[in-house]
Amino acid sequence: MKVSVTVNGSPVTAEVPDRTLLVHFVREEAGLTATNVGCDTSSCGACTVLLDGQSVKSCTVLAAQADGRAVTTVEGLAGPDGELHPVQRAFRQEHGLQCGFCTPGMVMAAVSLLAENPVPTEDEVRLGLEGNLCRCTGYHNIVRAILAASEEGAAGALTAIGAVHEEQVS
Amino acid sequence: MPHIAVQTDQRGAEGGHVSILGTRVVRTEDPKLLTSGGTYVEDLRLPELIGAARVTFVRSPMAHAEIAGIDGSGALTVPGTVAVFTAQDMDDLSPPPPASDPGSEGAPLPMGGPYAEPLLAIGRVRYVGEPVAMVLTDDSYQGEDAAELVSVDYVPLPPVIGFDAVAGTGTLLFPGTGSNIAVAMGAPADDSVFDRCDVVVRQDIVNQRLAPVPMEGRAVAAHFTDGKLTVWVSTQNAQISRFILAGVLGMDPSTIRVITPDVGGGFGAKVGLDRDAIAVAWAARRTGRPVRWTETRSENLVGMTHGRAQRQSVTLGGSRDGRILGYRIDIIQDTGAYPRMSGFLPTLTSLMAAGPYDIAQVQTAYRVLLTNTTPISAYRGAGRPEATAAIERAIDLFAAETGLDPADVRRRNLIPPDRFPHTMPTGAVYDSGDYATGLDKVLAAAGYAGLRAEQARRRERGDVIQLGIGLASYVEITAADAAAGETARLVVHADGTATCYTGSSAHGQGHHTAWAMLVRSDLGIPMDQVTVVHGDTDLIPEGVGTYASRSLQLGGVAVHKAALDVREQARRVAADMIEAAEADMELDTDTGQWQVRGDPGTGRSWADVASHAGPDGLVAAVQYSEGQPTFPFGSHVAVVEVDTETGKVRLIRHVTVDDAGTVVNPLLAEGQRHGGIAQGVAQALLEEVVYDAEGNPLTGTLADYAAITAAELPSFELVGSETPTDVNPLGAKGIGEAGTIGSVPAVQNAVIDALSHLGVRHIDMPLTPARVWAAIGQAREGA
Numbered sequence: 001m002k003v004s005v006t007v008n009g010s011p012v013t014a015e016v017p018d019r020t021l022l023v024h025f026v027r028e029e030a031g032l033t034a035t036n037v038g039c040d041t042s043s044c045g046a047c048t049v050l051l052d053g054q055s056v057k058s059c060t061v062l063a064a065q066a067d068g069r070a071v072t073t074v075e076g077l078a079g080p081d082g083e084l085h086p087v088q089r090a091f092r093q094e095h096g097l098q099c100g101f102c103t104p105g106m107v108m109a110a111v112s113l114l115a116e117n118p119v120p121t122e123d124e125v126r127l128g129l130e131g132n133l134c135r136c137t138g139y140h141n142i143v144r145a146i147l148a149a150s151e152e153g154a155a156g157a158l159t160a161i162g163a164v165h166e167e168q169v170s
Numbered sequence: 171m172p173h174i175a176v177q178t179d180q181r182g183a184e185g186g187h188v189s190i191l192g193t194r195v196v197r198t199e200d201p202k203l204l205t206s207g208g209t210y211v212e213d214l215r216l217p218e219l220i221g222a223a224r225v226t227f228v229r230s231p232m233a234h235a236e237i238a239g240i241d242g243s244g245a246l247t248v249p250g251t252v253a254v255f256t257a258q259d260m261d262d263l264s265p266p267p268p269a270s271d272p273g274s275e276g277a278p279l280p281m282g283g284p285y286a287e288p289l290l291a292i293g294r295v296r297y298v299g300e301p302v303a304m305v306l307t308d309d310s311y312q313g314e315d316a317a318e319l320v321s322v323d324y325v326p327l328p329p330v331i332g333f334d335a336v337a338g339t340g341t342l343l344f345p346g347t348g349s350n351i352a353v354a355m356g357a358p359a360d361d362s363v364f365d366r367c368d369v370v371v372r373q374d375i376v377n378q379r380l381a382p383v384p385m386e387g388r389a390v391a392a393h394f395t396d397g398k399l400t401v402w403v404s405t406q407n408a409q410i411s412r413f414i415l416a417g418v419l420g421m422d423p424s425t426i427r428v429i430t431p432d433v434g435g436g437f438g439a440k441v442g443l444d445r446d447a448i449a450v451a452w453a454a455r456r457t458g459r460p461v462r463w464t465e466t467r468s469e470n471l472v473g474m475t476h477g478r479a480q481r482q483s484v485t486l487g488g489s490r491d492g493r494i495l496g497y498r499i500d501i502i503q504d505t506g507a508y509p510r511m512s513g514f515l516p517t518l519t520s521l522m523a524a525g526p527y528d529i530a531q532v533q534t535a536y537r538v539l540l541t542n543t544t545p546i547s548a549y550r551g552a553g554r555p556e557a558t559a560a561i562e563r564a565i566d567l568f569a570a571e572t573g574l575d576p577a578d579v580r581r582r583n584l585i586p587p588d589r590f591p592h593t594m595p596t597g598a599v600y601d602s603g604d605y606a607t608g609l610d611k612v613l614a615a616a617g618y619a620g621l622r623a624e625q626a627r628r629r630e631r632g633d634v635i636q637l638g639i640g641l642a643s644y645v646e647i648t649a650a651d652a653a654a655g656e657t658a659r660l661v662v663h664a665d666g667t668a669t670c671y672t673g674s675s676a677h678g679q680g681h682h683t684a685w686a687m688l689v690r691s692d693l694g695i696p697m698d699q700v701t702v703v704h705g706d707t708d709l710i711p712e713g714v715g716t717y718a719s720r721s722l723q724l725g726g727v728a729v730h731k732a733a734l735d736v737r738e739q740a741r742r743v744a745a746d747m748i749e750a751a752e753a754d755m756e757l758d759t760d761t762g763q764w765q766v767r768g769d770p771g772t773g774r775s776w777a778d779v780a781s782h783a784g785p786d787g788l789v790a791a792v793q794y795s796e797g798q799p800t801f802p803f804g805s806h807v808a809v810v811e812v813d814t815e816t817g818k819v820r821l822i823r824h825v826t827v828d829d830a831g832t833v834v835n836p837l838l839a840e841g842q843r844h845g846g847i848a849q850g851v852a853q854a855l856l857e858e859v860v861y862d863a864e865g866n867p868l869t870g871t872l873a874d875y876a877a878i879t880a881a882e883l884p885s886f887e888l889v890g891s892e893t894p895t896d897v898n899p900l901g902a903k904g905i906g907e908a909g910t911i912g913s914v915p916a917v918q919n920a921v922i923d924a925l926s927h928l929g930v931r932h933i934d935m936p937l938t939p940a941r942v943w944a945a946i947g948q949a950r951e952g953a
Contacts, residue, residue: 017311033215034207036434038385039467043872046385078205092200095837098845099678100203101210101385101434122885129880133872135385135435136678137841138848138909139880 003063007032008076016063022056023047025063026073034074034104038133045132048105048112049073055112057131074104077111086152087111087145096145098136106132110146119150188760191691194837197683198697199676208432211389211404212464218393218400223252225450225463226313228303228320229473230295233331233542233865234341235324237293237302244319245305250312253457254320256303257290260452264420284347285540287508289418289449295324296343296507297543298867299472301446306453306461329542329865333376333481333502336539343507343540352505353513356520356535363496363531367487371567376934377556379479379504379859380852381869382549383877384677386434387470390447391462392454400427401451403443406436406675407715408705411443418448419455423707430705433677437849438548439474440677441717446473471870476859477549479504480519480556486564492574492582499523499560501536506545513538515546518553518650521598525561526605526645526803527583532595542865548717550849551646551907555914558644562915563932566641570926576919577613580643580805581606600645600801601895608827608891609643609805615889616807616825629927638810638924642916645803648719648830648904652897655795656720657713658728660689660736662788666762666777667699670732673713674725675705679906680838681721685729687834692733694762695776712793719802719904722834727898728794735790740764740776743783748772800895800903804828806847806916812924817943819855819921822884828908829891832901839905840888846909847886852878853910854917858936876936925949 003020004013007030014029026049027033037059038046047059050072058071077085087110090096097103106129113120113128120128125146126139134142207213242254291302303320307313330340330350343350364370390403399421405411408428416423433440450463465473481502488494503516513536520534565583569576584605585592592600618639625637657673670685686700703709714724737757744764745752756767763773780787809823824847833839856876860868869875894901914935921937922930929949933941 019311031215033209033213034205036207036210036386037212039872041467041871041873043877044385044467074204075206082205084201084204088204091204092196095197095841097200097203098680098841099385099435100199100208100432103203104207107204126880126883131879133383133385133877133879135383135437135849135877136845138844138846138886139883140844140848140886141841143880143885 001064003067005066006070008072018064020063021059022061022063022066023058026058026071032073032075036101036104038102045109046102046105048108048132050108050112055109074107087149090145090149090152094141094145094148096137096142102132102134106134106142114150122147189691190687191834195683195687195835197680198686199680199682210386210432210434211391211402214391214402214431219391219460219462222391222460222462223306223308224310224313225453225461226305226317227301227446228305228317230291230298230300230302232295232324232326233298233329234327235295236327237291237295238323238325240303241321242303244321245316248312248316248319250308251316252306254303254305255453257288257292260289285344285352285509287445289445289452298865299544301449304449304453331541331861331863331865333504335541336502336537350540351537352509352540353538355513357533359498360533364485364487367495368490369568369571370485370487371564371571372485373564373567373932375482375484375560375563377478377480377482377559378935380477380549380857381471381859381875382437382439382474382477384435384437384439387465387467388444388447388474389464390450392451393460394455394458398425399451399455402429402431403447404433404440405430405443406440406677406717407442408675408707409673409713410715412707414442415448415451419452428707430675436677437550438552438717441548468871471875472544472867475510475547476544477546478556479546482560484560484564486568488568490572492572492579494527494529494583496531497524497529497561498533503536503538504541504546505538506541506543508545509538509540510545510547515553519557521596522554522557522647523561523596524594525558526585526643528585534596543861550846550910554646555911558642558911559915562642562919566919576641577618580609580641584643598647599798601897602893603645603801603803604893605643605803608803608829611889611891612805612807612825612827615887621809634813634815635811636814636924638812638920640808640916640920640923642912642919643805644912645801646908646911647799647801649723649796649799650718652796652799654714655793656724656728657793658732659791660732662736662776662780664777664781664785664787666775666780668695669701669703670729671710672702672704672725672729673710674721675715679721684722684726684834684838688726688729689733692730693737694757694759719906722902723800723898723904724794724796727900728792730900731794732790732792735792736788739788740779744774744779747774747782796897798897800897802830802903802908804908804912806912808916808920810920810924812921812942814946817939817946819937819942821851821917823887824884824913825887826912827889827891828905828912829893830905830908831895831903832892834902842905843888843909844886846907847913848878848883850910850913851883851917853914854935854937856936
């Protein structure tokens, strides 16, 4: 079937098998490989992306379900001049990543979390990350990074990204 | 704790040199990982891999069975199927060595002895998940369809499962060997020391089987053309992988190039490469078509090696006032279906059995037991967490029996700081340490007395939520194979930039940042002008790679030595340029300028000096090895709340001292500790690979295997401590596994401590609500 998705602001249209998962559409058709597959039971969150601004596990969404909608991956977060998004910046400053495999999904989960709750407590951050596994950091510095990004006003930056994409879709 | 992030470079302060070493430099690796993502095997979009066939393995659903036949014809009817291969198709490999060959390691065929592993099952399967056949298709969705149509006729055999199989009555996994015990070592028990003790405690302890679960599973891509095999593999060791590939495929190592792209975690389970990966490389050679395999998580949980899996019988005895006189540990090491590591893991457990304690008599023994389960191999700590968990549990049992405070018992028996180097009864030679200071520091940071007072109040009130305080003191061994060493080659190019080729191998630790810091420190070349290269055997033919917390103290020191070598070469060149005496030349490592001492007007840059040396610049190659391993140490305090009505445990604080000698970058070292602690807490509270009596894995997905999440952990409280070693010039020991080693028994002891007043003496890990609740019930019934 033919599927059209706006990925990081750019339209991507491809003829794909009906059963194609969104994560594979993003990786193979849009050619954006930051979003990883870490499990096959929707447990790990490595594939987390934003679908119309809401975080989803893209291994559990069919590409067909995203037809006509907007997807944001970690490749779409930084500014046009390469300036890091506050969440990306905070992950680096706080050493919130090691091997990097969970990182794109973790960053997108964090962006979504802060959009819903711009000033979370540590407990709220930890509960909010329950669906995203990291095996390297013990989550300590990921939590620090999200709290730091919250102080920097990351939620505002996200709203701006969402608005741009909605405009392009409509 | 303030987080002062330093940007990628730090200049010396005005008027004085400030070393970059020991500062919190943020990682050079991160910008790419955070924006376009890493380039893992599955992400490779290289011309050589265009049109790569996808490999899907057909894996055994049986724990133990004869294979009566395999029919792949059904799979060949699926559109997109390229080939179906079984062991029979591998007729270009050397035949297996005779079963009478010596050796007990389960290396892949045709390497290895009687327990050698075929690349694909030959005649028999020995665990659920064992690769039986491989299907090559144009894409991965087709592969799943086709693999389902490969028909395998299994004739079931009785499975050998669980530690009790050590009794030896089960069906033999390898009929030619006569026993399911692959290795047995150690002296028979001598109880005379315990007969002289006032107090003796005994306990059987299960150190449960764990799944390593790197977020990226195993992955490999391969390409064969013009007699040259190129293999991209998610591994901790490119050079070891090449050695194995050459041996198994019967190729000259110079005709194989192994490349490690970004690696999404390893934790010991990606040392070298597995039979599955070798089979993929073989398929590329056989078909002449590029191939790629990325395992699914369900495949990973049964196909990647597991860790731990020991049952330990411990006996510890001492005087009524807390002096320990004797300790014995008998280990059954479940090694799974193939003894990949022979006796290595329980050997390390035995070597480190007595921990940081001065114990006159230490007895160790082990048996390595074959079972119809996924093979056991290294997992973060690899034998040492098992040693620490055993003795730290035994110490707490002894403290409980004598009525002494667990902290006092530890302090009473720790090896004093004036006794190093110290030779243990097990043969380990501890290089340096200050164990009691570490313990006192962590107790002070935790507010130990206050915690005990709060615990007493809750007990007095009979609170439903009880408080537990758990201690663990440990010493571990890092760079156990120090003599194998590590390589570095440093080039300062004619333009003044540098390239550092390292035999060490990064998969999240931050090697590229740390190695650039070392070059910056020694040569004054800014970090952003230092490129670090690892994991490519064409560029770095000699190297060992990463395991056993060896990277900094071997690979890092090799970089440091190479930098010093380049510096001395440059000194001669600069002296020649300026026409001054070598002895009068100095390098200002703040500015990277060579000059006559005290005369900046004579300054020459690295570009000046390196280009003067010749078009290839300056080059130094180092093979560095150490005479002995190092022994990091520390103490952990865990504080838990236990709901005595439900058995639910909540870890509320975890405070640690982890002393690994001199720290090059505290940000990275703390990150290693955090990750290690979390994996240890996971073992103590949540994680366990479970098989049923028939050998069926019950934890074959991440929906069933309880990998720990952020919601189950607190932030950690790290206390700094640096006792340099004199084994190497950096003064550094390893930090990769310490957190795991210390945290497991601290958390286990804390939970049992919370319930000790109810009569609970021991609970095996993981301390799930069901187990804790049951232990409380049993204690109450017994009371």
